[in-house]
Every structure is written in C-alpha cells, then in structure tokens.
Amino acid sequence: MSSIAFELNGKPVTVNVEADMPLLWVLREVLGLTGTKYGCGRGLCGCCTVHIGGQAARSCMVPAQNVAGLAVTTIEGLAPDNAHPLQRAWLRLAVAQCGYCQVGQLMTAAALLAHGAEPSDDEIDAAMSGVLCRCGTYPRIRDAIRLAVALQRAGASSSSSG
Ligand code: FES
Ligand code: FES
Incomplete structure (x- = not known):
C-alpha cells in the first residue's frame, strides 16, 4: 500500500491504496465519488473522464501514484x-x-x-x-x-x- 496525496475538487486528500490502483477505483470505491463511471476499463470509451491538472484524462487508465501532488477534478467538483x-x-x-x-x-x-x-x-x-x-x-x-x-x-x- 502507498500513501498518495493529491488535490480533489479543490481539497487535499490522502488515500492509502495500491500504487497501481486505477484512479477510477480510488474515486469510486475509496472516496465514494460515484459520478465518474466505469465503461470499458481499457481507455476506449471515455465515460470515466476526469480532469488531471486541467486536462481531460481517462481515469481507468491512470494509476493512483500518477496523481500524487496533482489536482484532480471530477463531475462533483466541476462547478x-x-x-x-x-x-x-x-x-x-x-x-x-x-x-x-x-x-x-x-x-x-x-x-x-x-x-x-x-x-x-x-x-x-x-x-x-x-x-x-x-x-x-x-x-x-x-x-x-x-x-x-x-x-x-x-x-x-x-x-x-x-
Ligand atoms: S472506462 Fe472506458 S475509457 Fe475508462
Ligand atoms: S450511452 Fe446513453 S446517453 Fe450516452
């Protein structure tokens, strides 16, 4: 397990997860933000899209460790x-x-x-x-x-x- 700190919808969060856990599951299963959806799990459909550092990214393809120190925005924090x-x-x-x-x-x-x-x-x-x-x-x-x-x-x- 790794302790990974990042900014989520404008607030600091720290999660203790496997470093390669997809961000999608960190959001949905660990942090309870279920607005972001699971479709293909392979980067093909786009329904898991969030913003990382202001760029659209497919959260099913992003290991949790990759967002350490970065700002992540989900639909819950869009506006x-x-x-x-x-x-x-x-x-x-x-x-x-x-x-x-x-x-x-x-x-x-x-x-x-x-x-x-x-x-x-x-x-x-x-x-x-x-x-x-x-x-x-x-x-x-x-x-x-x-x-x-x-x-x-x-x-x-x-x-x-x-
Ligand atoms: S779930 Fe299809 S691209 Fe992520
Ligand atoms: S898949 Fe039903 S609205 Fe897009």
Whole structure:
C-alpha cells in the first residue's frame, strides 16, 4: 500500500491504496465519488473522464501514484450548484438519454471549454469523437457545447460590464 496525496475538487486528500490502483477505483470505491463511471476499463470509451491538472484524462487508465501532488477534478467538483455553462446547456437541451456516458461527455467538453475557449466545430468534433454514446446523443452534445460557449461568453461579458 502507498500513501498518495493529491488535490480533489479543490481539497487535499490522502488515500492509502495500491500504487497501481486505477484512479477510477480510488474515486469510486475509496472516496465514494460515484459520478465518474466505469465503461470499458481499457481507455476506449471515455465515460470515466476526469480532469488531471486541467486536462481531460481517462481515469481507468491512470494509476493512483500518477496523481500524487496533482489536482484532480471530477463531475462533483466541476462547478458549484451544477452551474457550469455546460451543465446548464445540457439541461436546457435535454441531452442525456440513458445518461451513462454523460459525465464523460461533460468532463471532456469542460476541458475543451476551459479558460473561456471558443472551439470551432472541427475542434469540438476532434475533442469529443472518442467519447462513446450508445444512445447516439452526439447531435445534442454538439448543440449543447455550442450553447455552452454562448452562455460562457454571455457570462464573461456581463461580469466584465458589471
Ligand atoms: S472506462 Fe475508462 S475509457 Fe472506458
Ligand atoms: S446517453 Fe446513453 S450511452 Fe450516452
């Protein structure tokens, strides 16, 4: 067992786990954050996506020891009150069908939109193409990301003008 300290959703945590335990299981089984989902366990579907140091990463493929000293963000810590522009857009457009893949979709999109980025349609497609949805919600996901960009822009202009 190893003692591994990192930042999780803005707060310091320390876990005692096998160093090669996948981060996905650290989050779900050790820390009880079940928002991050298990799909394939092989880095193929994207539904386990979290942010590590601000970058989207597939937590099923990241050994716990690799996040020592780093900042990890899960869906539970994406935004207070689930008010991230993407979360608002997702609800407004009723993107989810069964919902299983949606956290991975949101976390992947959130990394893309970080720091006020305004990705082109091609950039959206490139970033999202590896996150699989068995329900085929891809058109709504794309629309919601576009809406979130607009909401983000509107929020930025109202905060700069106010
Ligand atoms: S569960 Fe991690 S990529 Fe599928
Ligand atoms: S909403 Fe069902 S798998 Fe994507």
